[in-house]
Amino acid sequence: MSVLEKEEERENVIDILRKTKKAMKTKDVVLLKELSSRTIHSASIYKDVDSVMVAVVVYALSKILERKKYTTYKDWPKFFEKVNKAIEKALIAIENKDLKTFRASLKEIRSAVNILSGRLKKYIKEVFRKAKINKASRIYEHGISASQTAKLLGITEFELAEYVGNTGIADVDLSITMPIEKRIKLAESLFEEE
Amino acid sequence: MIKTNKALIFDSSAIITLALNDLLYILKPLKQLFKGSFFIPETVKKEVIDTPLKGKRFALEALNIKLLLDEGTIEEISTKEIKNESVKVLRLANTTYKVNNQFISIIHEGEASCLALYKLLDSEKKAIVCDERTTRMLCEAPQNLKELLQRKLHKKVEMEKENSKFFEKINLIRSSELCYIAYKNGIIKLPTNYVKGIEAISYALKFKGCAISTKEIEAMKRLRF
Numbered sequence: 001m002s003v004l005e006k007e008e009e010r011e012n013v014i015d016i017l018r019k020t021k022k023a024m025k026t027k028d029v030v031l032l033k034e035l036s037s038r039t040i041h042s043a044s045i046y047k048d049v050d051s052v053m054v055a056v057v058v059y060a061l062s063k064i065l066e067r068k069k070y071t072t073y074k075d076w077p078k079f080f081e082k083v084n085k086a087i088e089k090a091l092i093a094i095e096n097k098d099l100k101t102f103r104a105s106l107k108e109i110r111s112a113v114n115i116l117s118g119r120l121k122k123y124i125k126e127v128f129r130k131a132k133i134n135k136a137s138r139i140y141e142h143g144i145s146a147s148q149t150a151k152l153l154g155i156t157e158f159e160l161a162e163y164v165g166n167t168g169i170a171d172v173d174l175s176i177t178m179p180i181e182k183r184i185k186l187a188e189s190l191f192e193e194e
Numbered sequence: 195m196i197k198t199n200k201a202l203i204f205d206s207s208a209i210i211t212l213a214l215n216d217l218l219y220i221l222k223p224l225k226q227l228f229k230g231s232f233f234i235p236e237t238v239k240k241e242v243i244d245t246p247l248k249g250k251r252f253a254l255e256a257l258n259i260k261l262l263l264d265e266g267t268i269e270e271i272s273t274k275e276i277k278n279e280s281v282k283v284l285r286l287a288n289t290t291y292k293v294n295n296q297f298i299s300i301i302h303e304g305e306a307s308c309l310a311l312y313k314l315l316d317s318e319k320k321a322i323v324c325d326e327r328t329t330r331m332l333c334e335a336p337q338n339l340k341e342l343l344q345r346k347l348h349k350k351v352e353m354e355k356e357n358s359k360f361f362e363k364i365n366l367i368r369s370s371e372l373c374y375i376a377y378k379n380g381i382i383k384l385p386t387n388y389v390k391g392i393e394a395i396s397y398a399l400k401f402k403g404c405a406i407s408t409k410e411i412e413a414m415k416r417l418r419f
Contacts, residue, residue, distance in 0.1 A: 045298055147301070158214065162403065174339075190319050194318075
């Protein structure tokens with residue numbers, strides 16, 4: 001069962017997609033970033049792939065729009081139109097509780113990259129990859145293990161480790177579960193001769 | 195039960211931190227110093243070797259880890275007992291925290307198999323080497339994990355205390371403590387003093403995923419050998 005079968009979660013995604021549609025028109029990158037965080041809680045609780053994909057796609061769109069240079073490529077208008085159409089399709093599908101079409105439409109957004117060529121294709125593919133890692137780090141930050149998170153996002157634990165190492169996640173006081181002196185003593189005691 | 199005099203069980207997170215820092219070489223001399231076994235469960239082997247080998251980005255790291263496995267520095271361990279115990283561990287861990295009447299699945303097979311192997315090892319001295327923080331928090335400070343989940347989810351989280359008892363008294367160390375021992379024993383050689391050396395090592399590990407805080411690194415710098 002998808003979490004989107006729950007009315008509250010479905011309403012949340014409908015609201016996110018409506019606002020995403022508007023933000024795409026106004027190129028409101030800040031709003032898109034905010035929207036991309038709104039399904040992370042449910043993704044963390046329910047391990048719901050649909051919620052994760054919404055977060056990844058919306059975050060990737062914010063990063064794509066952030067780079068004004070991308071809009072100068074000749075393939076850009078085609079790509080932008082295809083993405084907007086897919087968002088509209090996803091919105092109608094989720095409003096009609098049609099999860100199959102909803103998922104296919106989210107996939108269409110990601111596969112819109114295939115109509116691109118050259119550098120832009122490479123750049124945008126990389127944006128989607130990094131968006132997955134970014135959202136994975138947010139789920140890890142919520143207290144879900146590295147292995148569980150990597151599986152959910154379909155990334156390797158190596159990618160996640162490199163990313164979270166550069167965040168402040170390990171510096172949260174709650175994460176310090178034993179004084180370092182005690183842990184070193186424990187490690188040394190393991191190495192002591194019998 | 196699996197009998198061995200001493201054992202370290204490596205979770206994928208710790209092996210990954212060492213691999214990303216080109217520090218896998220410390221494991222062979224550390225094992226000689228340890229005089230015991232270095233184990234990885236089958237699921238961890240999949241995470242650190244099989245999966246990255248399917249792609250290009252971390253294939254070299256995976257091959258370097260495979261080298262350690264092939265030469266016997268680390269040993270893969272897979273038994274029916276471990277699989278059965280892992281199922282139990284997963285069930286207990288993933289029904290420890292509840293929000294909105296929904297259990298939160300916090301760990302996956304890799305971490306569960308390390309915990310299962312730990313429980314099954316009949317050794318006087320044993321520990322799990324784990325760099326990711328959720329497993330460590332579950333074992334050492336389940337209340338902290340509850341608070342973290344609550345803080346992040348902005349919702350009341352319930353904790354099943356009976357479940358969390360299963361994870362008590364499990365020895366956990368990180369790659370940072372292993373590297374401290376390696377540095378102290380001259381396995382890691384750096385052309386600088388202790389403070390600069392331990393700082394360089396610890397931050398390198400932190401930046402590649404080891405869940406060690408800046409406060410802990412600062413405390414480590416004051417320790418000396």
